[in-house]
Amino acid sequence: MIRAHEVAQVREAEAVLLARLPEGALMARAATGLATALVELLGGAYGRRVVLLVGPGDNGGDALWAGATLARRGAQVWAVPMAERMHPAGLAALLGAGGQVVDPGALGERLEDVRVDVVVDGIVGIGGRPGLREPAPEVLELLAGVPVVAVDVPSGVDVDTGETPGPHVRADLTVTFGTGKPAHLVDPAAAACGQVRLVDLGLDLPEPAVEALTATDVAALLPVPDPQAQKYTRGVVGVRAGSSAYPGAALLCVAGAATGLAGMVRYVGPAAVAERVRQAHPEVVGAGRVQAWCVGSGGDDEAAEALAATLADRVPVVVDADALAHLPESAADLPADASWVLTPHAGELARMLGCRREQVEAAPWRHARQAAQRWQATVLLKGRSTLVVTPDGRTRSSSTGTPWLATAGAGDVLTGLVGALLAAGLSPYDAASVGAWLHGDAATRASAGGPLQAGAVARHVPESVRRLLAGVGESRHE
Template identity: 55%
Template sequence: MRSAFGVAEVRAAERAAMARGPEGALMRRAAAALAAECARLLGRVYGSRVTLLVGSGDNGGDALYAGARLARRGAGVTAVLLAPDRAHPGGLAALRAAGGRVVDGVDERDGRAEDAVAGARLVVDGIVGIGGRGGLRERAAHLVAAARTATVVAVDLPSGVDADTGEVRGEAVRADVTVTFGAYKPGLLVDPGRAYAGAVRLVDIGLDLPPERRALEALQYADVARLLPVPAGESDKYRRGVVGVVAGSARYPGAAVLCVAGALHGGAGAVRYAGPAADAVIARFPEALVSAGPPSKAGRVQAWAVGPGLGDDEDRLLDVLDADVPVLIDADGLRLADERRVRARRAPTLLTPHAGEAAALLGVDRARVESARLAAVRELAARYDATVLLKGSTTLVADAEGPVRVNPTGTAWLATAGSGDVLSGLAGSLLAAGLAARDAGSVAAYLHGLAARHAADGAPVAAQDVAEAVPAAWRDVRG
């Protein structure tokens, strides 16, 4: 499992590590790893032009020490100081001793700083560390913009990205590679910050970070494989779980078909469909158990998935919410669900909104949700006393306990009509198979994203293609 830690936890671990070892050892480890990654990107270090954008903190010190290492290997290294009076003295001395040049980045008169950035093959962002807040200052943003052709390497975190949240409030560095030290930071894994980080390289510098203090976690293949339901020799379709699907309407029968498609591949033993699209469902999936009556009369289920294409059919939603089994609510179900009714449920509830639906539930605009995804998913989980899967460029799963989970799979081709309906059925099936709501949402998002990669393979993909690729994703994880 990949874990991310907040700034306060990382700072505390850094202090403890510095107290245990010789002075400056932590920075030297970080600088050595940073220099090694820069050398790898350059290929040929000797004769390459490297520019360091250096701020006032330890982040700038890491860049300076790394620059000194590259200079000793024959690179032409120039440090552009954005806080000349507060640059790290040890790092500055090391760079000068190695033959590096130093330029005042605040002085705009002679253009030397701009020339150093524009002429570099590689630019190192050491402007602001993980404690930074807000966007870049105007002068720093101007110099960053001058790096039009260089490979940009961020030290620990792209400057201008909030380490704890991934929020970007103003101008920020768009890195090709981020070399982060000791632990992932949430801002490297959650959009919009994730999009600014490029490829992230984690470097172990000897920090002791207790797993129980992590702020964010991302499941990996082995974690998902352990959670996947596997039938035993004595299993039958009922012991494996039955998922009920309440989706679709006369206007949107396809939503029912897609939700059932996802459910059939989700690990439950059977799928019951209750709704007006029964004819469309049985025509496509003869193995489904269909009923046109109310959900409570359809037969026993271990979980319900309700909402995709439901329209204004509030009666079916309320019938499902009264059931004493786990319930997934999506799409129209989110619009119709009353907050107090959801909070009053005794069985687990999993909400699966996209950013627009989350914004409506929170009473804010969509842009606010998209810019502060961690805050939004945590607030929804607390407000509804439920597990929340917030769909989007980075899908997040949160509940009242434990760290937020971020899904590492997926592709931009997944932004297609009906893909959310498939996800709802898949997650509902995992609920029926016995997974806790947090695990069901996380595993469903993982498989859904992986299935989309299999189905798309670099080309446009339809929701039905994603559903049909779920078994391949399942085998991939199990293998």
């Protein structure tokens, strides 16, 4: 499990650890980890040119100490101050190792005949306010195109919310300390982090604010049938999807549901669409008792009626696409025992909450939590990093997948997949989290680095499951 903690949680844990360690020991651990990551990125230190952008706090100190290590190993290191003061001990260490301080105003001239290998962003620490102040934006412009390594988080992002309300650094690699932070897992800040590397500091931490499942976690949650299993005990998932206008949505939603994770799939919908479903999926049957429903994908004008019929069964429900527009105003108008997974993309969530899509994209976690509380549902907000949020605020982020997954019908497959996991007995939170992870992993396999169609995602889910159960989850998802 990848865990991310808020600033206050980290600060409290650091204070406890600092009380037991000699002065400077914690910064030494962080700086050593940062220096190691830089050397690995650069393929060595000797002869490399490194620019440190140094703010006044401990992140600036980490950058200075790491820079001193690189300078002792033969790198040319320049520290460019981003504030009036720099960490005194770190600065002394850098200068003692042969590093230099370069005034921001003189940097442009220095760069005319010099190629810089890496920029270290130590401008703002995790306690800083979002946004960047001068001279940082101007200096970053001078260094455009040079790989950036951020210390702890890219400067300028909101660490606790993942929002980016002002100018901020975009890093190729972020080296963080002790634990992940929400900004590493929640967009849009997560998109600015690049690859994230954790340096363990030995912190004793509480429950995280956000977490991300690894391949090992997903394998442990998969509904594996026991030797006495039969199709009904493995769960029956019902699908109410598609319409005369969008029959393909039914086929894709059923394809996601019929990936083998539940024992049976039932389809209920227009007769012409049902015939196409039977031709494509002869194992799918008609109406009957189910343990979970999927509703709304391609539902068009029939979505309201389908949602009402689904609610009458009082089993867990995945609500997607057109059915989202017919939700009641709040959980007060739902059955007391309703169990929901809502699967909007940013535009759908904006319509549900009466705001603009741009507002959701700028603050996805905040809006997903708002919806989860309003409808007392688990919300799966689709995006580059998919968020799964419960009414009590528990949050998981999933970044498996590929940009090629942004294709018509992929969400219909995801709805069916989550519905099958619900029918198999997973909680709404686990079903949505595992479904999002598997959906992205299967898409990556189907894509193989190139374009894909939504149906291919469903066909590759069994392969993803087999690899997980065999213990060969790929490291990119760890």
